[in-house]
Amino acid sequence: AQSVAQPEDQVNVAEGNPLTVKCTYSVSGNPYLFWYVQYPNRGLQFLLKYITGDNLVKGSYGFEAEFNKSQTSFHLKKPSALVSDSALYFCAVRVNRDDKIIFGKGTRLHILP
């Protein structure tokens, strides 16, 4: 069965420092991988995706993610964190183009001023 793991419930980073939010996945087949962000009382906003090609993908708001097939990971990164990056981040995967999206349980990112 397909699954996504986000091992950290919360990540605390000082403003201006680099941040990493971890994600690993388990699928039977080639994955389509996504990161979404959720602000309080809001829906999910798409940040970036990996389908194929370059393992480093760039997305919205300066975020990027690195696909590592051997480690089945898709960690979210940003070189310099902003207080406004504080939110709930979800890693997600789908196996086929039209398949359902499976989400991790989320990681709360807290950027300290």
Place this chain on the structure above:
Amino acid sequence: DAGVTQSPTHLIKTRGQQVTLRCSPKSGHDTVSWYQQALGQGPQFIFQYYEEEERQRGNFPDRFSGHQFPNYSSELNVNALLLGDSALYLCASSLYSTDNTEAFFGQGTRLTVV
């Protein structure tokens, strides 16, 4: 370009009642999926509609049903509400069978069952 819109934003219902949630997909999208997000959890897939048919279904009971209209908008119906149905219900739209595989989400409907 309107994104995904959901209505209502908040709803309070009593156990045993029935509820209907509505979703209009992003312009140009033809597929609607519904997700349930319980407090402190990631979204869980309920079902997906394309060409007015349910294409996939998650592990939800038959009390959860849906519909898609010719204009691609969709409804989620939940019968015989339970306290455990309290959650944020998210609608996501996408374009079927393309490489634009990301889904775009609405802001959700917060359902409280009392």
